[in-house]
Amino acid sequence: MSYSIIGPVAEGGLKVPLCLFHVPAGFPSPAADHIEAHISLDEVLNIRAPHVYLVSITGESMQGAGIFEGDLAIVDRSIEPAHGHIVVALLNNDPVCKRLCIRGKDVILLSENPKYPPRYVLEGDELSIWGVITGSVRSHV
Amino acid sequence: MSKPPVFALIDCNSFYASCERVFRPDLAKVPIVVLSNNDGCVIARSYDAKPFVKMGEPYFQIKQKLNQHGIVAFSSNYALYGDMSERVMSLIESLVPGVEVYSIDEAFADLTGIDGLDELGRRIRSQVLRCTGIPVGVGIAGTKTLAKLANHTAKRLQAQTGGVVNICDPFKRDWVLRNTAVSEVWGVGRRMSAHFEGMGIKTAMDLAKTDPWTLRKKFSVVVEKTARELAGTPCLELDEPNPPKQEICCSRMFGKRLQELPPIKEAVATYMMRASEKLRAQGSVCKKLRVSIRTGMFNPDEAKYANGVIVDLPYPTDDVRLLTKAAVDALDRVFRPGFNYSKAEVLLLNLCQRGEYTDDLFAAAQPAEATRVMAVLDQINERWGRGTLRAASVPVNPDWGMRREMMSQSFTTRLDQLWKVSCN
Numbered sequence: 001m002s003y004s005i006i007g008p009v010a011e012g013g014l015k016v017p018l019c020l021f022h023v024p025a026g027f028p029s030p031a032a033d034h035i036e037a038h039i040s041l042d043e044v045l046n047i048r049a050p051h052v053y054l055v056s057i058t059g060e061s062m063q064g065a066g067i068f069e070g071d072l073a074i075v076d077r078s079i080e081p082a083h084g085h086i087v088v089a090l091l092n093n094d095p096v097c098k099r100l101c102i103r104g105k106d107v108i109l110l111s112e113n114p115k116y117p118p119r120y121v122l123e124g125d126e127l128s129i130w131g132v133i134t135g136s137v138r139s140h141v
Numbered sequence: 142m143s144k145p146p147v148f149a150l151i152d153c154n155s156f157y158a159s160c161e162r163v164f165r166p167d168l169a170k171v172p173i174v175v176l177s178n179n180d181g182c183v184i185a186r187s188y189d190a191k192p193f194v195k196m197g198e199p200y201f202q203i204k205q206k207l208n209q210h211g212i213v214a215f216s217s218n219y220a221l222y223g224d225m226s227e228r229v230m231s232l233i234e235s236l237v238p239g240v241e242v243y244s245i246d247e248a249f250a251d252l253t254g255i256d257g258l259d260e261l262g263r264r265i266r267s268q269v270l271r272c273t274g275i276p277v278g279v280g281i282a283g284t285k286t287l288a289k290l291a292n293h294t295a296k297r298l299q300a301q302t303g304g305v306v307n308i309c310d311p312f313k314r315d316w317v318l319r320n321t322a323v324s325e326v327w328g329v330g331r332r333m334s335a336h337f338e339g340m341g342i343k344t345a346m347d348l349a350k351t352d353p354w355t356l357r358k359k360f361s362v363v364v365e366k367t368a369r370e371l372a373g374t375p376c377l378e379l380d381e382p383n384p385p386k387q388e389i390c391c392s393r394m395f396g397k398r399l400q401e402l403p404p405i406k407e408a409v410a411t412y413m414m415r416a417s418e419k420l421r422a423q424g425s426v427c428k429k430l431r432v433s434i435r436t437g438m439f440n441p442d443e444a445k446y447a448n449g450v451i452v453d454l455p456y457p458t459d460d461v462r463l464l465t466k467a468a469v470d471a472l473d474r475v476f477r478p479g480f481n482y483s484k485a486e487v488l489l490l491n492l493c494q495r496g497e498y499t500d501d502l503f504a505a506a507q508p509a510e511a512t513r514v515m516a517v518l519d520q521i522n523e524r525w526g527r528g529t530l531r532a533a534s535v536p537v538n539p540d541w542g543m544r545r546e547m548m549s550q551s552f553t554t555r556l557d558q559l560w561k562v563s564c565n
Contacts, residue, residue, distance in 0.1 A: 051232070055561070057562055073562065097564045
């Protein structure tokens with residue numbers, strides 16, 4: 001190796017986007033010719049779509065819908081929210097997970113746990129729907 | 142006859158600040174600024190922060206002002222901005238025939254031959270807003286330079302335009318040209334607009350009407366093209382995906398000043414780890430590298446020093462072990478004690494694609510095992526996260542690392558930092 005000192009260096013270089021290629025390596029396998037596409041939970045749950053987000057659930061009010069504390073919920077922001085959807089709602093800027101119920105002019109955020117009464121959205125409240133929950137993932141260990 | 146070209150420029154409004162708001166709805170109406178690496182100075186502002194804070198203002202000087210106006214400051218969270226940018230870009234890609242991602246928050250699109258341009262513009266805007274929460278502006282025109290100008294107008298007249306401006310119509314185009322200062326034209330900097338001022342060129346329309354040949358002689362072919370594009374003649378096309386880079390750079394300020402050699406060596410090894418990842422990701426090898434270090438340049442009380450070394454490598458390589466050794470040894474030759482160092486940079490030079498260089502029959506080449514080891518290294522780090530397997534000289538949590546004291550969570554890229562949604 002040879003070194004040459006060049007004195008002060010001006011700022012330089014270009015920004016390169018963060019990305020990594022898949023580099024094949026390792027040993028050929030006799031099964032290689034018979035591999036079909038791998039099953040991918042990413043695909044099943046569609047979590048790589050640009051409009052899909054993962055959020056983490058706290059609290060117990062949606063247990064009846066099978067959503068528990070610590071679960072991962074999959075939120076789709078491309079779906080038009082409708083009556084009956086489980087949604088991430090922003091109620092006065094707080095993100096909450098509830099079932100959306102629209103009855104005439106009334107909008108109600110329903111829990112799925114008898115301990116939690118329905119929350120009527122009142123005139124002074126600010127409500128927007130951040131996204132629709134399409135699924136959830138829980139760990140059993 | 143082929144259809145005349147139509148371009149759109151789609152630009153995210155106050156992108157970094159908008160990203161911070163996606164998972165902080167409580168900040169929807171709170172002004173936000175985002176700070177540069179090491180929380181140095183302001184690099185982004187939400188609309189409502191712009192009247193109070195200038196770009197580039199040093200954070201330590203404006204703390205009180207921020208407090209006074211209730212402005213919230215964030216350290217830059219590039220994991221979040223990068224992820225949100227990818228989402229925005231793939232949504233745009235799904236709606237238009239061709240896209241050139243121009244920067245983290247801007248993309249050109251080719252809309253040639255599409256009917257209902259205004260409607261498409263509005264659809265792009267509403268889809269991106271609904272699916273990401275990021276507001277974008279859309280400018281549509283017959284050339285890239287005009288699309289940029291239309292976008293600027295969409296931003297300036299947000300309320301009247303709904304964030305979408307189409308100036309394919311010559312009357313609208315001329316209105317925009319007449320009502321935009323020449324300094325707002327794409328590629329016209331402050332110095333050039335001063336020049337223009339002297340020539341009586343004040344608006345974009347004045348520039349569009351200036352004789353292109355005069356501009357070429359007086360300035361450059363780039364300025365000539367700008368004027369032609371403003372007048373409606375397309376000179377720039379949608380860029381193809383970037384070819385492999387000819388140089389790869391990794392440079393960062395240290396989180397604090399460093400006086401000793403060992404932590405600087407750690408930093409250089411860390412930067413080399415990243416640079417060599419980029420090198421292998423584009424399938425290149427390098428024959429030369431440059432390492433440089435410097436002190437702060439602005440503090441009048443500190444002694445200033447800057448120096449660099451170029452290292453010729455024994456053979457074209459992408460082996461991080463060889464590259465790190467070369468870079469760290471090179472530091473011995475330029476490090477001088479007694480200075481407060483603020484920054485180091487590694488630059489990989491003379492890149493060529495693997496297999497495209499002529500082997501020297503008698504020179505050593507990179508051993509095949511080294512290439513395999515690098516492939517395994519990259520696989521492990523891709524699977525388990527950057528930095529899982531690294532050179533021993535690269536520390537996990539260096540005390541010289543970047544200062545980011547007000548960083549938001551990695552809401553979209555770290556399982557342990559996901560947004561918490563309450564069922565209470």
